[in-house]
Every structure is written in C-alpha cells, then in structure tokens.
Amino acid sequence: MKRSQKRLWIWATPIVLFAGLQFFQPGQTNPPVTHPIQAPAAVTSILKRACYDCHSNETRLHWYNQVAPVSWLVSEHVNTGRSRFNFSTWDTLSPVQQQGLLWEMVNMVLDGKMPLPSYTAIHPAAKLSQEDIAVLKAYVNGLSPAQYHDTTMIRQAAQQYTTAGATAPGQSKPIPVAANGVAYQPGFRSWQVISTTNRFDNNRSIRVLYGNAIAAAAVKDNKINPWPQGSVLVKVVWDIVQEKNGDILPGAFNNVQIMIKDNKKFGASGGWGFAKFNGLELKPYGKTAAFNTACYNCHKAASDYDYVFNLPATQ
Amino acid sequence: MRKIILALLVSTTTAGCVPGPQPQHRTLFDAGGMQVISVFANRTDKTLSILYGDSAALIAARSEYRQSDKEGQLTLVTYHQADNRFWYGSLVNGAIKSVEHIGITPEAGATPAFAYRLSQGQPTADASGHMINADERVRQILAHRPVVFP
Numbered sequence: 305m306k307r308s309q310k311r312l313w314i315w316a317t318p319i320v321l322f323a324g325l326q327f328f329q330p331g332q333t334n335p336p337v338t339h340p341i342q343a344p345a346a347v348t349s350i351l352k353r354a355c356y357d358c359h360s361n362e363t364r365l366h367w368y369n370q371v372a373p374v375s376w377l378v379s380e381h382v383n384t385g386r387s388r389f390n391f392s393t394w395d396t397l398s399p400v401q402q403q404g405l406l407w408e409m410v411n412m413v414l415d416g417k418m419p420l421p422s423y424t425a426i427h428p429a430a431k432l433s434q435e436d437i438a439v440l441k442a443y444v445n446g447l448s449p450a451q452y453h454d455t456t457m458i459r460q461a462a463q464q465y466t467t468a469g470a471t472a473p474g475q476s477k478p479i480p481v482a483a484n485g486v487a488y489q490p491g492f493r494s495w496q497v498i499s500t501t502n503r504f505d506n507n508r509s510i511r512v513l514y515g516n517a518i519a520a521a522a523v524k525d526n527k528i529n530p531w532p533q534g535s536v537l538v539k540v541v542w543d544i545v546q547e548k549n550g551d552i553l554p555g556a557f558n559n560v561q562i563m564i565k566d567n568k569k570f571g572a573s574g575g576w577g578f579a580k581f582n583g584l585e586l587k588p589y590g591k592t593a594a595f596n597t598a599c600y601n602c603h604k605a606a607s608d609y610d611y612v613f614n615l616p617a618t619q
Numbered sequence: 620m621r622k623i624i625l626a627l628l629v630s631t632t633t634a635g636c637v638p639g640p641q642p643q644h645r646t647l648f649d650a651g652g653m654q655v656i657s658v659f660a661n662r663t664d665k666t667l668s669i670l671y672g673d674s675a676a677l678i679a680a681r682s683e684y685r686q687s688d689k690e691g692q693l694t695l696v697t698y699h700q701a702d703n704r705f706w707y708g709s710l711v712n713g714a715i716k717s718v719e720h721i722g723i724t725p726e727a728g729a730t731p732a733f734a735y736r737l738s739q740g741q742p743t744a745d746a747s748g749h750m751i752n753a754d755e756r757v758r759q760i761l762a763h764r765p766v767v768f769p
Binding site for chain 2: 496525557
C-alpha cells in the first residue's frame with residue numbers, strides 16, 4: 305500500500321465507522337402526555353427545565369443527541385428515567401407514591417445525583433440554583449405538614465400497647481421471610497444500637513437502627529465502604545405523636561426494615577438484600593422479589609456509605 | 620457492541636470520583652447489655668433520646684414502674700440532633716449531650732425507690748431555665764411508656 309493510500313485509510317476508517325453507527329438509531333419517541341403533574345408553576349417550570357428530558361414524554365431532542373453513539377446513551381437515560389417515574393403519567397401514581405418520589409427527588413438533587421451530571425455537563429441550563437432547591441424544598445414540606453397532638457395516632461398507640469401487653473411475646477411464631485429470601489431477625493433487641501432518627505418528611509416517624517456484631521464492629525472501625533459480608537442492619541419504625549412544645553413521642557409500632565450484606569445473592573443491588581415486615585403480624589412487604597430493586601434505587605442516594613444512610617458522626 | 624461502547628462512555632464520565640479521606644472511628648454507646656425501652660425526641664431542644672433498661676427495668680416498665688421484685692437499672696442517653704448527610708427529611712443522632720441513670724430498688728408493699736444519677740452532661744433545665752431537681756427528673760423519665768416491639 306502506498307503511503308498516501310495508507311494515510312487516507314487512517315482518516316477514512318473512523319469516518320466510515322461513525323457514519324455506519326448512524327444506521328443504529330434508537331428511535332427516541334415521545335408517547336402522549338396523559339396525566340401530567342399538577343403543581344405550582346414555580347415548581348413545574350424547574351422540573352420541566354431540569355428533569356423532563358428524561359422523566360417525561362416531553363423529551364426535547366437536540367441535534368447532538370441524535371448522533372450515535374451519543375444517541376444511544378441519551379436513549380438509555382430517557383428509557384431508564386421514564387421507567388422510574390414519568391411526569392406525563394404522574395396522576396396514575398397514588399398520592400403516597402407521589403409524595404415519596406417528590407422527597408426522593410429533592411434528595412437526589414441535593415446529593416448532586418440528579419439531573420445526571422453527564423447531562424448537566426452538556427445542558428448547563430438544567431443545573432438547579434440554590435433558589436430552585438429552596439422552591440422544591442418548600443413544596444415538599446408543604447405536602448407533608450406536621451399534625452400536632454394527633455388523637456388518631458394517640459388512640460392507635462394506646463390500643464396497640466394494651467393488646468401487645470396482653471399477649472406474650474411471640475417466640476413460637478414461625479419466622480416470616482420476604483419474597484427475596486431475606487428473613488426477619490428475631491434476636492435484634494440484644495444487638496448494638498447504631499443510631500436513632502426522626503423523620504419529618506412524608507414518613508413522619510421515629511426509628512432505632514440496630515446492627516449485628518459484624519455490622520457494629522464495621523461501624524466502630526469505620527470499615528463501611530463496603531460494609532463487610534454478613535453485616536445485618538435492623539431498623540424499627542414507630543409512628544410519632546408530635547406536640548407543639550417540640551416533643552416527638554413514639555406512637556404505635558409500624559414496621560421493621562432489614563438490610564443484609566450478601567454479595568453473592570444480592571450482587572445486583574450493591575450486595576444488600578432488603579426486607580420490610582409490616583405491623584405486629586410482621587407481614588412481609590412485596591409480592592415478588594422485585595421490590596428489592598425499588599429499595600435499592602432510593603438507597604443510591606447514600607452510595608457514598610455503601611447505600612446506608614444512618615450513621616453516627618465520626619470522631 | 621452497543622453495550623460495550625456505552626460501558627466505555629459511562630466509565631469515562633464516572634471516573635475521577637475518588638472518595639475523600641475516611642475518618643478512623645465512630646463511637647457507639649455501649650448500653651452494657653441493656654435493651655431499648657423507649658425512644659423520643661424534641662425538635663425545640665434539638666435532641667434525640669434512647670431509654671435503656673436491664674431485664675428487671677423492662678419488667679418494671681410494664682407496670683409503669685409501680686412494681687418491681689428485683690433491683691433494676693435505667694439509662695437515658697440524650698443526643699444532639701444532627702442533619703442526615705444523605706437525606707433532607709431525616710434527623711439523626713449526633714454527639715451525646717447527656718447520660719442519666721435511675722436505679723430501681725424494690726420496697727416491700729410499696730412502689731419502688733428510685734435513685735437518680737447524671738454521669739455525663741449538664742443537669743436538665745425547664746423551659747424558663749430553672750434547674751429541674753432529681754425527683755422531678757425521675758418523674759419525667761419514668762413517664763415514657765415503653766414502645767411496643769414485635
């Protein structure tokens with residue numbers, strides 16, 4: 305091959321390959337907007353600017369997003385984004401699901417995880433300012449207002465306390481198991497307490513987090529990135545009764561949530577197997593093992609600590 | 620092919636996120652084999668508290684501390700409230716603010732006797748800043764009904 309011919313090939317090959325890539329287009333389409341989110345204009349204008357390209361059926365496609373291989377990445381993001389939640393079909397979700405997602409959105413934004421950094425790098429206008437974040441925070445706070453001295457909560461707590469006291473603690477009951485195979489941990493009350501939390505979001509409650517011996521040792525030595533195999537975390541959740549003087553008093557027992565580190569079995573969710581057991585009957589949450597992914601997706605907000613949120617301060 | 624190119628693209632966009640220096644230790648309160656009796660918080664004082672008890676105290680708690688056959692021990696750990704680093708909407712315990720203890724001694728045919736001791740932190744003051752005496756503090760702590768566990 306002549307030198308000039310060789311040089312031509314060096315130039316031509318990438319161009320031909322690039323042109324060839326264009327035949328593989330994902331064909332991004334915009335399905336109809338059926339049940340758009342209803343929120344104040346100040347809120348929707350932020351969401352439209354920063355989130356709609358991936359979380360709605362109103363994706364704006366710029367020319368550079370339609371060139372492969374960038375178009376593949378864009379298409380992957382849009383399809384994944386829409387599958388998680390879609391502002392164009394928002395009212396098909398229950399109010400509880402909507403509130404949960406809105407708080408999750410604020411947190412994903414605060415953690416710098418959303419909008420995707422790879423997206424804001426190309427679309428700087430989608431970055432949220434401190435004012436934007438304040439608008440979103442005020443909006444979610446307004447959706448989940450405090451109810452002081454809630455008599456329903458007080459009555460439920462009193463009732464549960466009386467009935468639970470009458471029956472002996474159920475040692476002989478069979479141990480419930482969630483659909484993904486994670487079992488309830490009956491012995492947690494003698495484990496080390498890792499932390500306690502009080503939530504003022506859509507999940508107003510008070511919690512105690514326990515760790516088994518492996519998890520407790522890992523926290524003390526701060527070897528939690530990643531948490532060691534065999535770590536087990538058990539979080540107990542109680543309703544709350546909130547008083548005007550600032551008191552947050554525990555109400556009825558609500559549920560127990562568990563995270564078990566088993567890299568072999570739960571490699572697809574950061575090595576964590578999740579489970580939730582509702583009410584004193586400890587009814588496993590989730591009809592199929594698919595619930596595990598939803599738990600994991602929100603816990604990605606705490607990916608810096610291997611998906612665990614509640615850690616005591618360091619010394 | 621598409622997956623491989625995508626993986627390459629993604630790896631180049633996420634590279635460079637090296638975690639910062641990691642602190643060495645986290646202190647966990649050692650309750651010495653006692654178990655949680657109750658948990659509560661105060662948003663005005665910005666505190667979160669856990670009340671622990673030994674087995675005798677756990678039983679006494681069920682009678683609202685009117686009866687006890689054995690010597691028992693309660694420990695109340697009060698933490699400063701801190702923001703959760705990863706979740707706006709959740710407050711987590713920070714450093715310990717105080718540790719208080721109540722010894723329970725059975726009294727024949729009467730309600731038990733209670734001995735108060737503060738082992739860490741400052742004595743509790745009321746809303747107007749007046750120091751709360753030991754008897755009143757014991758009464759406040761014992762008023763916390765045990766939470767229901769499954």
